[in-house]
Amino acid sequence: MKPTDISAPDYFHKVVDCQWACPAHTPVPEYIRLIAEGRYSDAYMINWKSNVFPGILGRTCDRPCEPACRRGRVEETPVAICRLKRVAADFKDDVKHRMPRPLAKNGKRIAIVGGGPASLTVARDLAPLGYHCTVFDSDPKAGGMMRTQIPKFRLPDSVIDEETDYILNLGIEFRGGHRIDSLKKLLAENYDAIFVGSGAPRGRELDIPGRKEAAANVHIGIEWLASVSFEHVSKIGRRVIVLGGGNTAMDCCRTARRLGGEDVKVIVRSGFEEMKASPWEKEDALHEDIPILNFMVPVAFTHDGGKLTGVTFQKVKAEYDAKGRRNLVPSGEPDQTIPCDDVLVAVGQENAFPWIERDCGIEFDKWNMPQVDPTTFGSTNPKVFFGGDAAFGPKNIIWAVAHGHDAALSIHKLLSGEDITERPLPEVHVSSQKMGIHEWSYDNDVSGDKRYKVPHRDKVIALKDIRTEVELGYDVKLALGEAQRCLNCDIQTVFSAPACIECDACVDICPMDCITFTENGEEADLRERLKAPSPHHDQALYVADGLKTGRVMVKDEDVCLHCGLCAERCPTGAWDMQKYLIDMTHAGSTCQSKARSAA
Amino acid sequence: MTYIAKPKFSHPGLPRNELGFTHRDYEGKISTLCAGCGHDSITASIIEACFELSIEPHRVAKISGIGCSSKTPDYFLGNSHGFNSVHGRMPSVLTGANLANRDLIYLGVSGDGDSASIGFGQFAHSIRRGVNMTYIVENNGVYGLTKGQFSATADRGSKSKKGVTNTDNAIDLVAIALQLGATFVARSFSGDKSQLVPLIAAAIEHKGAAFIDVISPCIAFNNHSGSTKSFDYVREHNDAVNRLDVITGRDPITVDYAPGTVQVVEQHDGTRLALRKIDADYDVHDRLAAMTFLQKHAAKGQIVTGLLHIDPEANDLHDRLDTVATPLNRLDEAALCPGSAALDKINASLR
Numbered sequence: 001m002k003p004t005d006i007s008a009p010d011y012f013h014k015v016v017d018c019q020w021a022c023p024a025h026t027p028v029p030e031y032i033r034l035i036a037e038g039r040y041s042d043a044y045m046i047n048w049k050s051n052v053f054p055g056i057l058g059r060t061c062d063r064p065c066e067p068a069c070r071r072g073r074v075e076e077t078p079v080a081i082c083r084l085k086r087v088a089a090d091f092k093d094d095v096k097h098r099m100p101r102p103l104a105k106n107g108k109r110i111a112i113v114g115g116g117p118a119s120l121t122v123a124r125d126l127a128p129l130g131y132h133c134t135v136f137d138s139d140p141k142a143g144g145m146m147r148t149q150i151p152k153f154r155l156p157d158s159v160i161d162e163e164t165d166y167i168l169n170l171g172i173e174f175r176g177g178h179r180i181d182s183l184k185k186l187l188a189e190n191y192d193a194i195f196v197g198s199g200a201p202r203g204r205e206l207d208i209p210g211r212k213e214a215a216a217n218v219h220i221g222i223e224w225l226a227s228v229s230f231e232h233v234s235k236i237g238r239r240v241i242v243l244g245g246g247n248t249a250m251d252c253c254r255t256a257r258r259l260g261g262e263d264v265k266v267i268v269r270s271g272f273e274e275m276k277a278s279p280w281e282k283e284d285a286l287h288e289d290i291p292i293l294n295f296m297v298p299v300a301f302t303h304d305g306g307k308l309t310g311v312t313f314q315k316v317k318a319e320y321d322a323k324g325r326r327n328l329v330p331s332g333e334p335d336q337t338i339p340c341d342d343v344l345v346a347v348g349q350e351n352a353f354p355w356i357e358r359d360c361g362i363e364f365d366k367w368n369m370p371q372v373d374p375t376t377f378g379s380t381n382p383k384v385f386f387g388g389d390a391a392f393g394p395k396n397i398i399w400a401v402a403h404g405h406d407a408a409l410s411i412h413k414l415l416s417g418e419d420i421t422e423r424p425l426p427e428v429h430v431s432s433q434k435m436g437i438h439e440w441s442y443d444n445d446v447s448g449d450k451r452y453k454v455p456h457r458d459k460v461i462a463l464k465d466i467r468t469e470v471e472l473g474y475d476v477k478l479a480l481g482e483a484q485r486c487l488n489c490d491i492q493t494v495f496s497a498p499a500c501i502e503c504d505a506c507v508d509i510c511p512m513d514c515i516t517f518t519e520n521g522e523e524a525d526l527r528e529r530l531k532a533p534s535p536h537h538d539q540a541l542y543v544a545d546g547l548k549t550g551r552v553m554v555k556d557e558d559v560c561l562h563c564g565l566c567a568e569r570c571p572t573g574a575w576d577m578q579k580y581l582i583d584m585t586h587a588g589s590t591c592q593s594k595a596r597s598a599a
Numbered sequence: 600m601t602y603i604a605k606p607k608f609s610h611p612g613l614p615r616n617e618l619g620f621t622h623r624d625y626e627g628k629i630s631t632l633c634a635g636c637g638h639d640s641i642t643a644s645i646i647e648a649c650f651e652l653s654i655e656p657h658r659v660a661k662i663s664g665i666g667c668s669s670k671t672p673d674y675f676l677g678n679s680h681g682f683n684s685v686h687g688r689m690p691s692v693l694t695g696a697n698l699a700n701r702d703l704i705y706l707g708v709s710g711d712g713d714s715a716s717i718g719f720g721q722f723a724h725s726i727r728r729g730v731n732m733t734y735i736v737e738n739n740g741v742y743g744l745t746k747g748q749f750s751a752t753a754d755r756g757s758k759s760k761k762g763v764t765n766t767d768n769a770i771d772l773v774a775i776a777l778q779l780g781a782t783f784v785a786r787s788f789s790g791d792k793s794q795l796v797p798l799i800a801a802a803i804e805h806k807g808a809a810f811i812d813v814i815s816p817c818i819a820f821n822n823h824s825g826s827t828k829s830f831d832y833v834r835e836h837n838d839a840v841n842r843l844d845v846i847t848g849r850d851p852i853t854v855d856y857a858p859g860t861v862q863v864v865e866q867h868d869g870t871r872l873a874l875r876k877i878d879a880d881y882d883v884h885d886r887l888a889a890m891t892f893l894q895k896h897a898a899k900g901q902i903v904t905g906l907l908h909i910d911p912e913a914n915d916l917h918d919r920l921d922t923v924a925t926p927l928n929r930l931d932e933a934a935l936c937p938g939s940a941a942l943d944k945i946n947a948s949l950r
Contacts, residue, residue, distance in 0.1 A: 511608060511609060548831070
């Protein structure tokens with residue numbers, strides 16, 4: 001293998017699995033250390049810079065970081081990264097004075113369609129640079145789906161208000177209750193750029209017999225959730241069936257439990273395991289006595305005299321074809337009709353762009369989605385950018401934020417007269433953490449604690465009020481325990497071959513048998529010759545040559561605890577623990593275009 | 600030394616031996632020796648050898664004297680019996696323990712000061728008597744604990760860290776062990792685990808006095824140019840006569856060797872040692888030739904390593920003394936105290 005180029009910004013970034021997995025590349029270990037130190041405000045601001053909505057995401061994020069967390073490969077469960085983020089938001093001091101102070105207006109105007117996470121991220125990145133940002137939303141308050149679709153018992157209004165206010169207070173013009181119904185008209189208003197962050201606002205319909213006749217008691221999930229959020233709806237029938245297996249279905253069923261639904265069921269086509277909902281959201285639903293029935297396909301709404309009486313289901317089973325694709329085929333069991341008073345349909349969301357005229361320079365693809373560049377987020381109209389669910393269909397908040405950052409960068413470059421396709425590389429800092437012979441600036445003693453459970457409010461109380469938050473969040477003590485579980489994967493093991501005397505001290509001390517000194521070879525061959533098996537080929541091998549015996553040092557990054565014992569046992573300082581910090585390029589980053597190569 | 604304990608976590612895919620243990624289960628406390636000490640690699644090799652042999656830790660007695668090397672039994676086999684004895688007296692304590700309980704595996708760990716100076720006589724007599732043990736000397740040629748004076752194994756003409764030349768002749772413990780009749784004699788290097796681990800395993804399986812001299816660079820006081828026990832010097836002058844694979848009882852020999860290059864030696868307990876010859880003329884059974892070979896190469900400044908001599912048919916002290924086959928702690932009162940009639944009989948035989 002070729003020696004590893006550790007100066008490539010992506011190499012160490014990938015070692016920080018959580019940060020690499022986060023679409024916004026939040027420096028997770030850095031803020032977790034600050035939480036452990038009790039520096040909640042600092043931890044919050046690090047989050048705020050990367051993901052804009054720490055308090056909201058700390059309650060609702062889809063957590064792509066957690067399945068990636070190295071701790072999950074070392075023991076059973078990853079670090080509760082998401083809920084630690086909430087800790088930073090819960091225990092911080094007033095941070096208003098730490099918010100950016102916008103520069104004088106530069107005279108350029110940007111229209112932002114939709115007031116959700118992608119749009120607000122664009123506004124937050126651009127307003128401090130002096131751009132005049134106008135955010136349009138059909139709802140009276142900012143927040144988009146975060147406000148309308150996520151139930152208040154998961155995400156209280158106060159948290160949304162606080163975090164949207166931080167952004168709106170940057171001198172942004174927010175036009176609530178103002179729906180944009182023509183892009184042409186908006187283009188005619190001569191904005192310098194337009195960002196479309198209008199989401200995927202349409203709930204998918206379930207067109208099966210009886211839908212029309214039973215319409216009064218069949219509700220589209222996200223619309224119903226929005227109505228509940230705006231208090232247009234305050235009750236539901238006693239027996240409720242929720243159709244669909246995603247997170248919206250979980251929000252629907254739990255909301256129904258709080259509005260009079262006593263017998264609430266979730267019924268899904270797929271198997272329980274393959275449901276789209278996050279495992280923890282399924283757990284929360286089950287905890288509220290909501291059964292989840294699987295392998296049942298709705299085939300008809302039954303009704304009597306214009307009133308819904310139930311839903312008929314066909315029983316199916318999963319069969320896999322030669323390519324491993326799943327097909328749901330009838331199991332042969334008789335259909336089953338389950339009686340109910342109301343049905344909530346949560347079978348997916350769709351984009352809808354009736355307000356974009358097809359002759360204003362924006363090309364649409366065969367799925368009726370705008371053509372959007374996945375790097376610049378530009379459309380075929382150079383002035384118009386897309387992000388969030390509006391760009392590539394429904395994802396989640398953290399993706400919307402990541403899109404927003406990239407789109408904002410494009411808009412800034414466009415309006416600075418630069419090429420938007422040239423993407424500046426992030427700035428990387430790598431610095432030794434050595435404080436003394438065996439002292440490091442981070443706590444390298446690895447905690448053996450198991451994942452701490454987040455305390456929940458008593459179910460009886462929680463189910464009584466739709467605005468009572470269920471999760472109480474970690475207290476300071478629990479947060480400290482959980483924070484200590486973080487393996488500090490951003491503190492990198494950096495090897496210097498010229499200093500190495502090949503004494504094997506690092507090999508002998510490494511608790512995870514990560515390090516091997518051996519003859520060089522091709523990667524597949526090397527992986528066979530390591531001191532411990534190497535099952536995860538997506539995890540890099542760190543190879544260094546230039547040793548006196550002609551061998552190479554190979555470190556499998558896979559399950560390294562970053563405990564620093566290799567560096568402590570090294571007599572010559574050939575190993576050092578160095579903190580890797582990456583500053584993702586946002587609009588206005590100082591180094592606009594540095595010629596550097598990514599890994 | 601390190602301030603934190605070695606984390607309990609281990610690689611999830613670590614191989615397990617017949618007992619279901621990983622090599623981590625054979626560890627002891629974290630080492631307090633200097634970073635990079637060769638002794639820590641020997642510790643790791645002992646751990647690896649015991650893991651590979653699927654030894655039950657409670658069947659091992661590890662006994663040492665005084666010195667950096669004699670501290671190391673604390674760092675391996677945390678669940679074994681241990682005795683950290685008086686300076687140079689490891690061989691006597693080990694002999695006594697062995698006579699009392701012949702069922703345990705005896706691991707004597709010593710250093711060049713402990714065995715070649717204060718305990719030289721003890722070393723000699725335990726070898727001479729053929730005590731069934733694995734005697735490992737962690738040989739760095741220097742008194743590390745007292746800041747780097749030459750030890751008795753330091754080569755004449757080698758230089759101390761401060762530049763002083765050693766004017767005394769060196770004791771070659773391997774030569775002495777051969778001369779005193781050790782039935783398993785080897786030399787190795789802490790920086791070459793692929794050679795050392797099978798040697799330790801073979802020595803543990805050997806019945807009789809097994810002696811291994813392991814050159815182990817002292818990072819703090821004996822790893823400079825001018826030293827003959829530094830990493831660089833040993834790597835440059837290492838002359839291995841053979842490489843060893845230990846094949847325990849039931850496994851067939853599966854490795855393919857080029858014909859004529861391998862000699863299989865079968866030991867008492869059925870373990871077989873596959874010797875991959877590097878020096879084709881070297882015969883491990885010929886004690887006299889080994890001694891000559893060693894001297895000749897030493898004169899040329901070469902460090903001969905590998906399995907240097909083995910007598911697979913060796914007997915041990917118990918055979919020679921015709922002792923009872925049961926360990927003393929398992930004999931009942933009747934056997935231990937046969938009564939006055941038996942005593943009278945013995946007395947009568949001596950009149």
